Amino acid sequence: MLSYTIRRILLALPTLFGITLVTFLVINLAPGDPASVQADQVMDPRVSIRVYEQLREYYGLDKPLLVRYGDWLKRIVTLDFGNSMTPDSRKVTVKIMERLPATLSLAVLSLGIGFALAIPIGLLSGARRNGWFDTVSSTILYALYAIPSYVMAIPLILWISIGLDLLPFQGMKSDNYEQLTTMGKAADLAKHYVLITFCFTYGALAFQSRFVRQNLLEVFRQEYILTARAKGVGETTVVLKHAFRNTLIPLVTLFGITFPQILGGSVILEVMFNWPGIGRLFFESILQRDYPTLMALSFITAFLVLLGTLLADLLYAVVDPRVRYD
DSSP, X not given: OHHHHHHHHHHHHHHHHHHHHHXXXXXXXXXXXXXXXXXXXXXXXXXXXXHHHHHHHHHTTTSOHHHHHHHHHHHHHTTXXXXXXXXXXXXXXXXXXXXXXXXXXXXXXXXXXXXXXXXXXXXXXXXXXXXXXXXXXXHHHHHHHTSOHHHHXXXXXXXXXXXXXXXXXXXXXXXXXXXXXXXXXXHHHHHHHHHHHHHHHHHHHHHHHHHXXXXXXXXXXXXXXXXXXXXXXXXXXXXXXXXXXXXXXXXXXXXXXXXXXXXXXXXXXXXXXXXXXXXXXXXXXHHHTOHHHHHHHHHHHHHHHHHHHHHHHHHHHHHOTTOOOO
């Protein structure tokens, strides 16, 4: 196991390097830069040109592209993401840590609800294959899966938030949040989470439940299940005691891959719901051509995906004794 882990880490390093190189080139070769964004705000054209040149020198944008990438790599070794290329020049790490709780809480809540619903739905659909529950749930879930989350968000905002005024859709807290009681604050947070959590969850729920269903049907074909049924073991016992654990083993891999992606935030949804998370920070950084913040977010997302894949493979061996990594 240790040697396998070391090999995987060594293989992940060049992959991470390649991702950062491609991302750096794409970001820096795109039209515009932080200096032009800030210089465009100056009304006098002559002063604007002078400010633009000074800002390029200040941010180091006048250096060759590969030299800037080398400087960025040197800082990353010490986990220094540098300062933001915005007028406030704040530390990138501070900006990310301010936004992380909003996206992290959303990711945990979305995954928790998704798996809590997907597992029983998938098990019941697989155990009652082609029954009425399987047919109805499949129809509804496939229909939901076919609707992009940002498309679903539009009628939810128009009907529930604006039309009926039942739930808020802007931000994470109300303007009077600090004046509320403890219970009032909890209720206010819960209301703000409802719509965006639903949009984050329903698509994954459809996929995860069908994933569980298909795995259960595969397990049903195994000899030990056929033997248990031949001995007269009840169907409930067969599903819950014999098939349940082996059905969930592939979900470990799915969880390891899904969580980092959700943690990276959804740019479209967080912008639509004005959610103060990582996805919205990424969108704002694109508009401001904030290269350090964009590179930091891209690096963290890539790192989490690679780490999640590695942990999923290792956990797979833990939950399934038949798997051995030599």
